[in-house]
Amino acid sequence: MRLKSDEKKCVGCLLCTVACSAKHLKTFNPEYSDCAVEDRFPEPGEYHVHHCTQCDEHPCTGSCPEEAFFEDKKLGIWRIDWAKCNGCGNCIEVCPYEGCWLSPKEKSLKCDLCDGNPECIQVCPKGVYELVKE
Numbered sequence: 001m002r003l004k005s006d007e008k009k010c011v012g013c014l015l016c017t018v019a020c021s022a023k024h025l026k027t028f029n030p031e032y033s034d035c036a037v038e039d040r041f042p043e044p045g046e047y048h049v050h051h052c053t054q055c056d057e058h059p060c061t062g063s064c065p066e067e068a069f070f071e072d073k074k075l076g077i078w079r080i081d082w083a084k085c086n087g088c089g090n091c092i093e094v095c096p097y098e099g100c101w102l103s104p105k106e107k108s109l110k111c112d113l114c115d116g117n118p119e120c121i122q123v124c125p126k127g128v129y130e131l132v133k134e
Contacts (some may be wrong), residue, residue, distance in 0.1 A: 001075050002054045002132045003111055004116055009126045010047040012037055014131065023119045031104050034111040035120055049128060051120075052099035052111040055079065060091035060100055060110070068108070070117075074133035076134075079112045 014037055017030035023082050025032045036050040061069040061078055068084035069075070069091070087106030100110045111118075112132070121129045 001113060001134065003051055003078060003113060003120075004053075004130045004132050005049040005051065005128050006130075007047055007049040007128065009128045010037060010049055011045070011126055012039060012047045012094045013125065015125065019119045019123040020114075023114060027055075031132045032109070033040065034109050036101065040131060048096045050101070052078075052095075053097050054111075054113075055099075056095060060093040060097070063090035064088075065090065072112075075116055077113055078110075080108050080110050082107050 014030055016035050017033035017037060018028050020033040020035055021027050021029050021112045024034065034051065038048040038050060040046040040048055058078050065088060066084045066086050070081055072079050085107045087108065088104055089102060091100040092102065092110050100108050103109050118129060118131055120123050121131060
C-alpha cells in the first residue's frame with residue numbers, strides 16, 4: 001500500500017497537513033503533519049508535496065541507531081515508534097524522496113497512511129492524493 005500524489009493539482013491550501021496533524025496529534029498545526037506542502041517561491045502557484053512513498057528501498061529503516069522504524073505487516077508499510085526516536089535526523093538525510101522530517105518536538109515524522117484510510121485523501125479538494133494498493 002502506497003500514497004501517491006499529483007502535485008500539479010495542488011493549490012497550496014494545506015488542508016492535508018492540518019487534517020493530518022489533527023488526526024494524529026489532536027492539533028491543527030502543519031508542523032506536526034506527516035505530509036508537507038512546500039511553496040516553490042518565486043514561482044506562483046507551484047507546490048511540492050512531501051510524504052513518505054513507502055519506497056522499496058526504505059533506507060530510513062537502516063539509518064536509525066535506535067531502531068525506531070518497524071514494519072506494520074498488516075498494511076505492508078514502515079512506521080516510526082516515537083518512544084524510540086531520538087531525533088538524530090539520519091532518516092531525513094538518507095531519504096531520497098524527502099519523505100521524513102523532524103517535528104518541533106525533535107521526533108521524526110513519516111506518513112503512516114492513517115491505518116489504511118489516509119485523511120489527506122478525504123480532505124483534499126483537488127484530488128492530489130491517491131492510495132495505491134499493491
